[in-house]
Amino acid sequence: MAEYINEKAGYLDEKAGAVTVDFAPWRPRTQTYIDGHTLQAVTVEKAWGEYKLNDGNSIPAIAYGTWTLGNGDNAIGQVDQALGTGFDHVDTAQSYGNEEEAGKAIASSGLKREEIFITTKFSGRDNLSIAESIQASLKKLNVKYVDLYLIHHPRLAQPDIKTAWAEMEKIKAAGFAKSIGVSNFGVTELTELLATAKVKPAANQILLHPYVHARQAPTLALCAANGIIVEAYSALLPITQLPGGALDKPLAEISAKLNAKPEQVLLAWVKAKGAVVVTTSSKKDRLESYLAAASLPLSTADVARLDAAGAVGYQSRKLKFALYTLAITGLFGVVNHLGRAFYA
Known part of the structure; x- marks a missing residue:
């Protein structure tokens, strides 16, 4: 049976021959597993590591996103499961409602705040200003500060x-957010922001997978030039929403070569691009496989092959991508007005 993986409402069949991961009893920040390729014990912290932000802070290279979780006890349980599996970066938003x-x-994880x-x-909810919204978020999260706003x-x-952006800079100065950044900003918006910013954005969270890599290249280049870390959401869309494209063959062949799942290869591709992965799943074994993906020996040739196939696939599926991109990013104002954002 197809298994729901909660990545933009996608379904994915189980694949045989995946990397075998045997997680040890849960330990904060240093979850240990046996790497299926080297047969050596590796820690999650070592495998994924952290990126240094342009303000001197650090960010874990993989995050558990809460966009699809809804609210209530199920959402609490899903975040608890992710933390217990070894994730130490939780990505949420005002518009997610959780x-x-x-x-x-x-709070119930047993982890210290700094862990x-x-x-x-x-997200522009409840007609609150940026300054008012951060206070509302801190109250709901029951913390004194967030690491990234x-x-x-x-x-x-x-x-x-x-x-x-000046309001965001005040929030950082006041200590309510250690780092500040943006999401879904392209070259035009980033250029406008950087022209007057006293503090550069530490991160830009954007749609990123091989099919949109070529289109996002100018944004990626501008971020790199300014030390802005890119966070990639919906990296698994080529599998969950866009099968049948040019990526299918190279993705399958690379997965077979590495004895890995296709979704692991896509996450390793994001890591190879130097971006933070923002992903999610309701299944513990999938979360474990996502963490294990960091150690896949994806070669430069593999990355280049996925890039090339993604560029071809994007052109051949231009209309579908245009419509999907519009659905994710272009309708934000309408959907947010209705009280729910339609993208991660």
Whole structure:
């Protein structure tokens, strides 16, 4: 039976021959597993590691996203499961409606505050200003600060990007967020922000997978030039929503060569791009496989092959991608007005 993996509402069949992962009893930040390729004990912290942000702080290279979780006890349980599996970065947002649930799971995890990296986002909910919204988020999360606070979409930067970013800088200065950044910002918006920013964004969370890599290249280059870490959401879309494209063959062949699952290869591709992975699943074994993906020996040739196939596939499926991209990013204002954001 196909298994739900909670990545933009996608389904994925189980694949045989995946990397075998045997997780030891849970330990904060240093979850140990046996690497299926080297047969050596490796820690999650070592496998995925952290990236240094341009403000001197560090960010774990993989995050558990709460976009699909809804709210209530199920959401609490899912975040608790992710933390118990070895994730130490929780990515949420005001528009997801489950900051409070994430906070409850974090509080009951037994981890110290400094052992968990918390990202949340200003989503323009409840007619609150950026300054008011961070206070609302801190209250729901039951913490004194978040590690990363993002503007969820450039359309939310009101009355303009310059003014909105100045408010974000005040939040960082006040200690309510250790780092500040943006989400879904392209070259135009980033250029406008950087022209007047006193503090550069530490991160830009964007849609990133091989089919959109070529289109996102200018944004990736601008981020790299300014030391802005890219966070990749929906990296598994080529499997969950867009099968049948040019990626299918190379992805299957690389997966077979590495004795890995296709989704692990896609996550390893994101890591090879130097981006933070933001992903999710309701299944513990999938979470374990995501953590194990960091150690896949994806070669430069493998990455280049996926890049090339992604570029071809994007052109041949241009209409579908245009419609899907519009659904994810273009309708934010409408959907947010209705009280729910339609993208991670």
